Amino acid sequence: xxxQQPIPDSLITRVVERVTGEVxxxxxxxxxxxxxxxxxxxxxxxxxxxxxxxxxxLEQQGIIRRFRGKGAFVCALPAASESFSWSGKVSSMANSxxxxxxxxxxxxxxxxxxxxxxxxGTPSLEIFPTDxxxxxxxxxMRESLPSALAVAxxxxxxxxxEAVASWCGVEPxxxxxTAGAQESIDLxxxxxxxxxxxxxxxxxxxxxxxxxxxxxxxxxLPWGTDWSLSQxxxxxxxxxxxxxxxxxxxxxxxxxxxxxxxxxxxxELANRYRVPVLExxxxxxxxxxxxxxxxxxxKLDKHSQVISLSTFSKMFAPGLRIGWLVxxxxxxxxxxxxxxxxxxxxxxxxxxxxxxxxxxxxxxxHLAVLRHHHAELCAAAVxxxxxAVDAGLIRCRVxxxxxxxxxxxxxxxxxxEFFALLESHGLHVAPxxxxxxxxxxxxxxxxxxxCFTAASRSLVAKGVELLTRLLGxxxxxxxxxxxxxxx
Amino acid sequence: xxxQQPIPDSLITRVVERVTGEVxxxxxxxxxxxxxxxxxxxxxxxxxxxxxxxxxxLEQQGIIRRFRGKGAFVCALPAASESFSWSGKVSSMANSxxxxxxxxxxxxxxxxxxxxxxxxGTPSLEIFPTDxxxxxxxxxMRESLPSALAVAxxxxxxxxxEAVASWCGVEPxxxxxTAGAQESIDLxxxxxxxxxxxxxxxxxxxxxxxxxxxxxxxxxLPWGTDWSLSQxxxxxxxxxxxxxxxxxxxxxxxxxxxxxxxxxxxxELANRYRVPVLExxxxxxxxxxxxxxxxxxxKLDKHSQVISLSTFSKMFAPGLRIGWLVxxxxxxxxxxxxxxxxxxxxxxxxxxxxxxxxxxxxxxxHLAVLRHHHAELCAAAVxxxxxAVDAGLIRCRVxxxxxxxxxxxxxxxxxxEFFALLESHGLHVAPxxxxxxxxxxxxxxxxxxxCFTAASRSLVAKGVELLTRLLGxxxxxxxxxxxxxxx
Numbered sequence: 001x002x003x004q005q006p007i008p009d010s011l012i013t014r015v016v017e018r019v020t021g022e023v024x025x026x027x028x029x030x031x032x033x034x035x036x037x038x039x040x041x042x043x044x045x046x047x048x049x050x051x052x053x054x055x056x057x058l059e060q061q062g063i064i065r066r067f068r069g070k071g072a073f074v075c076a077l078p079a080a081s082e083s084f085s086w087s088g089k090v091s092s093m094a095n096s097x098x099x100x101x102x103x104x105x106x107x108x109x110x111x112x113x114x115x116x117x118x119x120x121g122t123p124s125l126e127i128f129p130t131d132x133x134x135x136x137x138x139x140x141m142r143e144s145l146p147s148a149l150a151v152a153x154x155x156x157x158x159x160x161x162e163a164v165a166s167w168c169g170v171e172p173x174x175x176x177x178t179a180g181a182q183e184s185i186d187l188x189x190x191x192x193x194x195x196x197x198x199x200x201x202x203x204x205x206x207x208x209x210x211x212x213x214x215x216x217x218x219x220x221l222p223w224g225t226d227w228s229l230s231q232x233x234x235x236x237x238x239x240x241x242x243x244x245x246x247x248x249x250x251x252x253x254x255x256x257x258x259x260x261x262x263x264x265x266x267x268e269l270a271n272r273y274r275v276p277v278l279e280x281x282x283x284x285x286x287x288x289x290x291x292x293x294x295x296x297x298x299k300l301d302k303h304s305q306v307i308s309l310s311t312f313s314k315m316f317a318p319g320l321r322i323g324w325l326v327x328x329x330x331x332x333x334x335x336x337x338x339x340x341x342x343x344x345x346x347x348x349x350x351x352x353x354x355x356x357x358x359x360x361x362x363x364x365x366h367l368a369v370l371r372h373h374h375a376e377l378c379a380a381a382v383x384x385x386x387x388a389v390d391a392g393l394i395r396c397r398v399x400x401x402x403x404x405x406x407x408x409x410x411x412x413x414x415x416x417e418f419f420a421l422l423e424s425h426g427l428h429v430a431p432x433x434x435x436x437x438x439x440x441x442x443x444x445x446x447x448x449x450x451c452f453t454a455a456s457r458s459l460v461a462k463g464v465e466l467l468t469r470l471l472g473x474x475x476x477x478x479x480x481x482x483x484x485x486x487x
Numbered sequence: 488x489x490x491q492q493p494i495p496d497s498l499i500t501r502v503v504e505r506v507t508g509e510v511x512x513x514x515x516x517x518x519x520x521x522x523x524x525x526x527x528x529x530x531x532x533x534x535x536x537x538x539x540x541x542x543x544x545l546e547q548q549g550i551i552r553r554f555r556g557k558g559a560f561v562c563a564l565p566a567a568s569e570s571f572s573w574s575g576k577v578s579s580m581a582n583s584x585x586x587x588x589x590x591x592x593x594x595x596x597x598x599x600x601x602x603x604x605x606x607x608g609t610p611s612l613e614i615f616p617t618d619x620x621x622x623x624x625x626x627x628m629r630e631s632l633p634s635a636l637a638v639a640x641x642x643x644x645x646x647x648x649e650a651v652a653s654w655c656g657v658e659p660x661x662x663x664x665t666a667g668a669q670e671s672i673d674l675x676x677x678x679x680x681x682x683x684x685x686x687x688x689x690x691x692x693x694x695x696x697x698x699x700x701x702x703x704x705x706x707x708l709p710w711g712t713d714w715s716l717s718q719x720x721x722x723x724x725x726x727x728x729x730x731x732x733x734x735x736x737x738x739x740x741x742x743x744x745x746x747x748x749x750x751x752x753x754x755e756l757a758n759r760y761r762v763p764v765l766e767x768x769x770x771x772x773x774x775x776x777x778x779x780x781x782x783x784x785x786k787l788d789k790h791s792q793v794i795s796l797s798t799f800s801k802m803f804a805p806g807l808r809i810g811w812l813v814x815x816x817x818x819x820x821x822x823x824x825x826x827x828x829x830x831x832x833x834x835x836x837x838x839x840x841x842x843x844x845x846x847x848x849x850x851x852x853h854l855a856v857l858r859h860h861h862a863e864l865c866a867a868a869v870x871x872x873x874x875a876v877d878a879g880l881i882r883c884r885v886x887x888x889x890x891x892x893x894x895x896x897x898x899x900x901x902x903x904e905f906f907a908l909l910e911s912h913g914l915h916v917a918p919x920x921x922x923x924x925x926x927x928x929x930x931x932x933x934x935x936x937x938c939f940t941a942a943s944r945s946l947v948a949k950g951v952e953l954l955t956r957l958l959g960x961x962x963x964x965x966x967x968x969x970x971x972x973x974x
Contacts, residue, residue: 031727031760065724073724076759084792086817089729089763091703094678094821120638128636134628141621149615149804151607179666183830191581211828216578237552237560240518242576272563273518276576305571317636321834330573334581341698343670347808347834 007050015044015054016061023063023074030076034064093215115426116463117454121252121403122318123286124453127373132362133353140352148348154336156324157351163358164324169299176332178339179346180323181282182208184309185245187335187342188278188325189216197242200235202227204406204435204447206252206280209245218242220437225254229265236273243276249293250283250402253435253449257400260294271303279308282323285315285367287401288375304328312354314403315367320350374403374453377460381405381452384464388471405450412478413471415444421470427463494537502531502541503548510550510561517563521551580702602913603950604941608739608890609805610773611940614860619849620840627839635835641823643811644838650845651811656786663819665826666833667810668769669695671796672732674822674829675765675812676703684729687722689714691893691922691934693739693767696732705729707924712741716752723760730763736780737770737889740922740936744887747781758790766795769810772802772854774888775862791815799841801890802854807837861890861940864947868892868939871951875958892937899965900958902931908957914950 022028034040037055041048055072058064066072140148147157155161156177165172178184185208193199195217201209203222213220221235223246235241246266248258258266270277279297287293298308311323327335339345357363378399385405388394396407409415419431432445450467452460509515521527524542528535542559545551553559627635634644642648643664652659665671672695680686682704688696690709700707708722710733722728733753735745745753757764766784774780785795798810814822826832844850865886872892875881883894896902906918919934937954939947 031724065720067721067725070725075720075724076761084758084761084763084790086763086791086815086821089679090821091677091679091681093681094825122638125633125636130632134625134632137624137628138621141624145617145621146612147806149612149806151609151805179830179834182828186829190578192576192578194578194580208828208831215828233552233562234554237518237562238554238557271571274563274571276571276573303571304573318638319634319636319835321830321832328573334573334577338581341669341695341702342673342829343666343808344695345808347666347837348806349836350834 007047007053011046011050012053012057015040015046015051016057018044019054019058020061020063023077028074030074032074034072034074036071096215114428116459116466117428118450118452118460118463119428119430120454121314121451122454123314123316123370123403124373124377125317126456127369128317129362129366129369132357132366136353136356136362137349140349140356144352148352150348152345152348154340154345155332156346157348157355160322160324160351160355160358163355167358167363168326170326173329174326174332176325176327176335176339177346177351178309178323178325179321179343180313180318181280181309181311182212182323183339183342184311184323184325185209185278185280186212187338188307188309189213189218190338191331191334192242192276193218194242198235198239200232200239200241200244200246200275201437202246202251203437204253204432205245205247205437207434209280210435210437213245222437225251225256227256227258227262227266229262229269232266233269233273236269236275240273241275243278244270245278245280246297247280247283248297249281250286250399252280252283252402253404253406253430253432253447255397255399255402255404255406257293263294263297263300267297267301267303267305270305275305277301277306279306281308281310282314283402284310286371286374286403288371288378289400293401298326307331315370316354316357316363320354322346322350322354371401374401377452377457378405380457380461381450381464384461385468388468391472391475393471393475403451403453405452407448407450409446409448409471412482413474414478415446415448418470418474419444419448421474422467425466425470427466427470429467494534494540498533498537499540499544502527502533502538503544505531506541506545507548507550510564515561517561519561521559521561523558583702601915603946603953604915605937605939605947605950606915606917607941608801608938609941610801610803610857610890611860611864612804613943614856615804616849616853616856619844619853623840623843623849624836627836627843631839635839637835639832639835641827641832642819643833644835644842646842647809647811647838647845650842654845654850655813657813660816661813661819663812663814663822663826664833664838665796665810665812666808666830667800667805668767668796668798669699670826670829671798671810671812672696672765672767673699674825675794675796676700676705677825678818678821679729679763680705681729685722685726687719687726687728687731687733687762688924689733689738690924691740691919692732692734692924694921696767697922697924700732709924712738712743714743714745714749714753716749716756719753720756720760723756723762727760728762730765731757732765732767733784734767734770735784736768737773737886739767739770739889740891740893740917740919740934742884742886742889742891742893744780750781750784750787754784754788754790754792757792762792764788764793766793768795768797769801770889771797773858773861773890775858775865776887780888785813794818802857803841803844803850807841809833809837809841858888861888864939864944865892867944867948868937868951871948872955875955878959878962880958880962890938890940892939894935894937896933896935896958899969900961901965902933902935905957905961906931906935908961909954912953912957914953916954 037048037051041051059066064072064074160177161172161175165175189212193216197218198221199213199218200221200223202225221239277297281296284296298306307327309325312320382398393410393413394407396405430449432447524535524538528538546553551559551561647664648659648662652662676699680703684705685708686700686705687708687710689712708726708728764784768783771783785793794814796812799807869885880897880900881894883892917936919932
């Protein structure tokens with residue numbers, strides 16, 4: 001029980017000055033909680049009423065604030081002098097982003113000021129059917145502009161869902177429209193991955209998938225692109241991964257195609273171990289010549305265990321930002337809830353245009369032209385590279401579809417030096433390190449990916465000739481250095 | 488030391504049968520790890536060699552698999568009979584999504600089959616400048632189609648960043664283009680929020696922000712839209728929030744405008760407590776009449792502590808999916824890294840069209856028409872509601888801009904019954920519960936938001952007349968029920 005005698009002002013002032021001094025000196029910091037009145041009284045050996053009076057005085061001076069039942073807090077001083085630092089506000093997830101690789105990707109996206117842009121994964125645009133596209137845009141604006149302007153369903157414009165469904169031989173309610181394959185992958189990562197989950201991915205694989213899975217907290221299990229089912233079962237048994245992400249047709253970056261037998265075996269394992277399969281099929285329609293590839297996993301699957309994703313970016317134009325995925329209706333709903341939070345819905349104009357191009361057969365006609373053209377570009381690139389292959393400086397597998405040559409530099413070419421040399425000549429390729437699901441602490445990969453469709457035919461040929469010549473120079477340099485060290 | 492005597496086959500067979508039986512009965516489950524050979528030998532009181540031989544036999548039969556140094560695992564049995572369940576694969580984040588509210592939002596996005604769609608937040612499209620837009624699309628396709636088709640920078644088309652910057656009086660490198668305000672909010676949530684962080688938000692506020700912040704793991708601190716600085720300082724002191732998200736101009740849903748004095752005070756507090764401010768300014772340009780509102784927080788800020796976001800969705804057309812944010816360059820870079828992972832970049836066509844409309848002055852001319860038209864729509868809605876206001880059944884503040892009336896149902900109208908009645912008449916409004924940052928366990932809010940720009944003028948007037956009539960019927964019903972209980 002406190003006494004009710006009057007408290008000398010000097011005592012109160014001493015407490016006030018003590019707190020003020022501690023705030024000024026930084027001993028008590030902004031937003032820090034002060035001791036309770038009872039604790040402080042006992043610490044200073046004064047009555048509790050003295051502390052109460054001092055705290056009131058401090059609050060009137062704006063130095064502290066008290067909240068009933070919560071305690072007293074030190075206010076921040078006006079006009080803090082240091083400049084504001086945003087970097088301290090960034091979350092650990094954002095900080096964990098693999099900046100070097102993402103910046104490398106960013107460079108792929110900004111291909112201006114590059115003489116030979118053979119890095120970005122874009123289909124040939126020199127044969128883009130400009131007139132067909134423009135006519136379709138104009139028709140959509142005449143006939144369906146309100147649908148393109150208004151708010152729309154997150155799952156996509158129904159017309160495009162129907163058109164894609166009939167094009168792919170599936171039901172429209174299983175089709176969800178996205179802003180491209182990267183969005184499909186990121187939505188799947190956000191929907192399925194619990195931090196700490198294991199995820200099986202092809203090794204090497206698409207850098208955008210590595211980034212999305214990692215930043216959702218996944219630990220990646222690399223599955224070599226010889227696609228051994230025995231290795232896959234080992235991964236499934238030992239790690240119980242959350243899902244398997246694979247690109248069975250014209251795998252990015254290797255260009256490989258998974259055999260029908262392996263596809264069937266993969267699905268059998270996935271079914272036995274109850275593991276969902278995410279099939280990245282963005283290159284499935286970019287085969288050269290007339291022969292189709294083995295059926296996609298989605299079609300082979302009998303247990304609704306596969307989600308397949310694709311995009312118009314690799315067969316028409318990446319700037320339209322329209323892709324799709326095919327999934328069980330339950331997953332279309334789950335993914336839509338996440339997309340709604342991410343960007344509500346995807347713009348309508350290009351969706352309606354693509355629906356028309358699919359229905360009219362214009363997309364199929366374009367694909368026939370594209371396949372022929374891509375085959376020629378690939379042949380031109382391979383031919384220009386041949387001298388370096390013959391000289392044993394580089395190795396690459398000639399693909400039967402897709403947009404890439406996956407090349408391996410051989411001894412004595414030093415990858416770091418060579419990539420720097422290419423950059424200095426304005427020639428961009430995608431270094432192999434970006435495609436590795438395991439973090440290799442900056443160890444340069446001997447591989448790189450060359451996109452033979454990202455520029456005009458003459459530019460691709462000239463670029464690969466330059467690359468071949470620079471390889472020869474590197475060899476000569478390495479040789480003379482070696483001779484020098486021997487002599 | 489094990490003996491080297493031959494092991495009787497019957498012993499091995501007994502071990503094999505025991506394991507096989509336990510797998511069949513489910514005692515040992517698929518992917519489960521078996522005891523080590525040593526442990527199992529000691530458990531069964533047989534030699535270790537017996538167990539080794541039995542495990543070999545089991546592996547040959549495909550029942551288990553052994554990995555050097557990792558142990559032996561039970562393989563899954565072929566042809567598991569239950570159907571595949573995706574729901575068990577969904578992450579806890581995805582499961583924590585607030586489905587009822589998101590589905591409510593989803594319904595807003597699909598406004599077909601609704602007689603009076605007064606729920607979605609869309610500007611009037613009946614005065615959309617169709618000819619101007621079409622001409623601009625056609626010009627961009629003639630003059631800059633390659634830029635619209637190719638891969639592009641994540642930060643946005645430079646032409647649009649420049650045009651927005653000059654329109655807003657900022658530097659282009661501080662402008663980032665996004666797929667609308669929802670994307671800006673979600674990128675900021677992913678960039679800044681650490682699970683468990685506190686975030687201050689207006690209360691009530693935009694449902695999309697609530698969803699994005701919550702699913703990034705934030706705990707929301709509601710700041711009443713009387714915007715008391717004393718309450719704000721209390722929240723800053725007691726919870727040290729990660730940031731403050733506010734909509735100072737034509738706040739959604741209340742339509743309120745924060746005074747200049749409060750804006751200055753808010754910034755002073757934010758500076759003292761080193762708290763970033765995210766300003767949602769999507770309605771800032773939608774004032775009625777000629778008078779501009781107080782300067783936005785971004786312009787008033789002297790410490791680079793504010794990120795401001797806006798969109799063309801509320802002043803032009805939501806279907807274009809183009810918004811922007813203004814931020815320090817460091818944050819533009821961080822947010823771009825996240826957007827790159829989310830969807831690489833936003834489509835070029837509408838970006839280039841909007842750049843042209845901003846530069847030509849067409850956007851400003853459209854805004855002048857829009858402001859006048861929205862003011863008329865608002866007046867028509869308020870007039871149609873007047874009888875219910877006079878009868879004391881409903882209360883609403885008449886706004887000076889924005890797209891909404893924020894209405895409060897008064898006694899004796901029962902909110903749940905009334906919303907159900909509206910739905911049954913094909914009239915959609917947005918129930919207040921969606922705007923509440925605190926989870927109120929299904930307690931119906933007495934508020935609802937009515938968008939007076941989401942339909943044609945005659946439809947808005949008819950819709951609000953219907954609403955007023957239904958309010959009267961509700962009152963009569965409530966009254967007769969009361970009379971009944973008295974008599």
